[in-house]
Amino acid sequence: MNTMDSMYDILLTLPLFNGASREKLSEIAGSTKLHFLKYTPGEKIVTAGESCTHIKFVISGSVRSTVSNVGERFSVSQTLAAPDVISPEFLFGRSTLYPCDVVAVDTAGILQIAKTDYLNILSSDRVFLLNYLNKLSMFAQKGIDGILSFTQGSLDERFAYWIIALTQRSGRDITLTCKQRDLNALFGVQRSSFIAMLDGLKERGVIDYRPGIINILDRGALEGMLSARG
Numbered sequence: 001m002n003t004m005d006s007m008y009d010i011l012l013t014l015p016l017f018n019g020a021s022r023e024k025l026s027e028i029a030g031s032t033k034l035h036f037l038k039y040t041p042g043e044k045i046v047t048a049g050e051s052c053t054h055i056k057f058v059i060s061g062s063v064r065s066t067v068s069n070v071g072e073r074f075s076v077s078q079t080l081a082a083p084d085v086i087s088p089e090f091l092f093g094r095s096t097l098y099p100c101d102v103v104a105v106d107t108a109g110i111l112q113i114a115k116t117d118y119l120n121i122l123s124s125d126r127v128f129l130l131n132y133l134n135k136l137s138m139f140a141q142k143g144i145d146g147i148l149s150f151t152q153g154s155l156d157e158r159f160a161y162w163i164i165a166l167t168q169r170s171g172r173d174i175t176l177t178c179k180q181r182d183l184n185a186l187f188g189v190q191r192s193s194f195i196a197m198l199d200g201l202k203e204r205g206v207i208d209y210r211p212g213i214i215n216i217l218d219r220g221a222l223e224g225m226l227s228a229r230g
Helices: 003-013 022-031 115-124 128-152 153-163 180-187 191-203 219-227
Strands: 033-037 043-044 054-060 062-068 074-081 099-102 108-114 172-178 206-212 213-216
Touching: 003 022, 022 043, 022 115, 054 115, 062 108, 062 219, 115 128, 153 180, 153 191, 153 219, 180 191, 191 206
Parallel strands: none
Antiparallel strands: 033 108, 043 099, 054 108, 062 074, 062 099, 074 172, 172 213, 206 213
């Protein structure tokens, strides 16, 4: 297999390039600066607050992405693996700063494309543009679910939105780390109410938890709780 075929095969696996012809992908592989980077286990890939100047695809291995509040009293972590893309919604718009720290879990391969080059790709074919717009729409629609869940929803729906908003659909091994008293204050409920909610989700196999840590076992179930209210 030559280098061009190899680059084509990589692009073919990436969701944002779904539906493109071999000819179009071969054209991109030949005309676009594609940067292939390798990271060793534990090596930092992205720092929260860093400017998002490239779109970054995970093409091999896996990475751990963590979103934290100021002071790191609250954090949500998830593992992303090939062919995930890291925070694509922050490439354009009002805020173009990464919200997360990202480190390699094992030896991870990253394909990154500069914003200007990716913009040229988007404008070259409607397939690429629609893929990206669909991805952005998915993120934007989380906000509607969130407003409804926080103003009208039950405690478990509010908790579901919090996790869904801070993770990607493809994220796995999702972990929420926060002291119990901070969680109670965050959701504005008594400890007994929050524990009862956690116990209910645990019985359904959606989560597991211990003091200070909540492990999400079934993100899809949390997402289903929000979509069911429609």
